[in-house]
Amino acid sequence: MGSQLFTLGAVLSTMAIISNWMSQTLPSLVGLNTTRIPTSNSLTQISPREGWQVYSSAQDPDGRCICTVVAPEQNLCSRDAKSKQLRQLLEKVQNMSQSIEVLNLRTQRDFQYVQKMENQMKGLKAKFRQIEEDRKTQLTRHFQDLKEKMDELLPLIPVLEQYKTDARLITQFKEEIRNLTGILTTIQQEIGAFDYEDLHQRVLGLETRLRECMKKLTCGKLMKITGPVTVKASGPRFGAWMTDPTASEKNNRVWYMEGFTINKVVREYKSMSDFITGAESRTYTLPVKWAGTSHLVYNGSLFFNKYQSNIIIKYSFGTGKVLAQRSLDNAGFNNVYPYTWGGHSDIDLMADEFGLWAVYATNQNAGNIVISQLRQDTLEVLKTWTTGYPKRSAGESFMICGTLYVTNSHLTGAKVHYSYSTKYSSYEYTDIPFHNQYFHISMLDYNARDRALYAWNNGHQVLFNVTLFHIIKTDDEM
Structure with missing residues (x-):
């Protein structure tokens, strides 16, 4: 070339x-x-x-x-x-x-x-x-x-493939945004079709109807337990935590008690969020040690079993003094009739929609569970029911609407296996499972205000939601 x-x-x-x-x-x-x-250089004239x-x-x-x-x-x-x-x-x-x-x-x-x-x-x-x-x-x-040069270019291939993928994703996002925009526009148009005052009156009317419906809800039968929700992980393997079921909705104080013997210190938190962050508001030193983990805060006072005795003590957080104490006649104590996990859990104090209860066992009832309803001011026993369920075979128990529900174990695979109605003085065997997430439950109590079960699960503080079957009262019955 x-x-x-x-x-x-x-x-x-x-x-x-x-x-x-x-x-x-x-x-x-x-x-x-x-x-x-x-076509030439010369110009035609x-x-x-x-x-x-x-x-x-x-x-x-x-x-x-x-x-x-x-x-x-x-x-x-x-x-x-x-x-x-x-x-x-x-x-x-x-x-x-x-x-x-x-x-x-x-x-x-x-x-x-x-x-x-x-x-x-x-x-x-x-x-x-x-x-x-x-x-x-x-x-x-x-x-x-x-x-x-080819070796240098080879890494670009997956990059180019990623660009293709990203391009498809962007296209998909754009389409979803367009769809969402259309939906929001439709909703906005629908909302705009109503007058604000009309909507406000509808909301108020709905709230009134809901309140009336809630008033008609009486006690129900336990149907299901869901959860748990882990609130916090703190403390040793055994302990108790609780809120006051009689407190107002704005009062969400939490009390926290570690261990099942020897200890006398109760920690208080102003709210659930303070409890989660560990921001203590106050501590109380009880005059005596407690036994077990089945304590109860009710109407501003702490109810607990005195260590190495069958004595129940009512302690006021407001005054820092013991308001009342009484022994449960014939109630076993000091690990004679505990739950399956032990821990001096002979006497279990609890509350439900009907008030204060004590669950324990006696020699006279062959170590089977005894239920007593108590006066909250004097701790006097109002009425007692005897059951045929062995206390030492129960994992934990709790009261809902006057019915005692008993679990068959404190370990994995536990379920609500037995229930006893104090209203009808009758029992039945049940099969209500729940998830024992951390494998060892040493405290399980029902809170009527929250409609939830508070549990201490192997150093974790958790909540279980309960589903109740309700009977709606008629207007004549209200």
């Missing part, structure tokens, strides 16, 4: 394109399609009265285009129609001149590109010559270069 021949051919090709464009396009631009354009005449040529020594314009005589009437046409023709000529200048710049740029290509061709020719001289060595090196 001859580089000089290549260069000359490129230049002549470019000039031919320009000349062809001028010969075909310029006459139509200036309105001279019917005018014959001379025409009368100046015939109007503007334009001629072009590519005969410049540097290869540039030449444009020649012959103007009409100046004494033509400038107001006639032909004068207007001539002015328009002049504007076209000016535009054409600009186009020719642009072509000139492109021609120069192409010429520079051709020169650059010529130099590159020379370099390639030298490289081919060098390859021919030492073909094996050069081929090996060049192939190695190509391989390295």
Whole structure:
């Protein structure tokens, strides 16, 4: 390949394109399609009265285009129609001149590109010559270069695939946003269709109806236990935590008691959130040690079993004094009749919708569970029921609406296995499972205000939700 021949051919090709464009396009631009354009350097003689005449040529020594314009005589009437046409023709000529200048710049740029290509061709020719001289060595090196470049490009493949995936995700997100926007627009239109006062009155009416319905809800039968919800992980394996079921909705104080013997310190937290963060508000030191984990906070006082005795103590948080104490006749204590996990859990104090209760066992009842309802002020026993369920076979127990529910174990797989109704003095075997998430329950008590079970599960404080079957009172029964 001859580089000089290549260069000359490129230049002549470019000039031919320009000349062809001028010969075909310029006459139509200036309105001279019917005018014959001379093909040589000489100009055809025409009368100046015939109007503007334009001629072009590519005969410049540097290869540039030449444009020649012959103007009409100046004494033509400038107001006639032909004068207007001539002015328009002049504007076209000016535009054409600009186009020719642009072509000139492109021609120069192409010429520079051709020169650059010529130099590159020379370099390639030298490289081919060098390859021919030492073909094996050069081929090996060049192939190695190509391989390295391919190795550099290979990691881009998964990147490009990721771009494709991202592009699809973006498209999907856009579609979802469009759908959501449509839904929100529809909702907004629907909301806007109602008057605000009308909506407000509807809400108030609904709240009133809900309150009336809640008043009709009486005690129900336990149907299901769900959860748990882990509130916090703190303390040893055994302990108790609770809230006051008689407190107002704004009073959410939490009490926390670690261990089942020896300890006398009760920690208080102003709210559940403070309990979670560990922000204590106050501590109380009891006058005596407690036994077990079945303590109870009720109406602002703490009820607990005195260590190594069957004595129940009522302690006031407000005054810091013991308000009442009484022994449960014949009640076993000191790990004689505990739950299956032990821990001096002989006497279990609890509360439900009907008040204060004590669950324990006696020798007279052959170690089976005894239920006693207590007066909260004096701790006097109001009434007692005896059951046939062995206390030492129970994992834990709790009262809901006057019915005692007993679990069959404190370990994994535990379920509510037995229930005893104090209203009908009858029992039944049940099969209500619940999830013992941390494998060892040492405290399980029902809170009537929260309608939830509080549990100490192997150093975790958890809550279980309960589902009750309710009987709705009629208006005549209320």
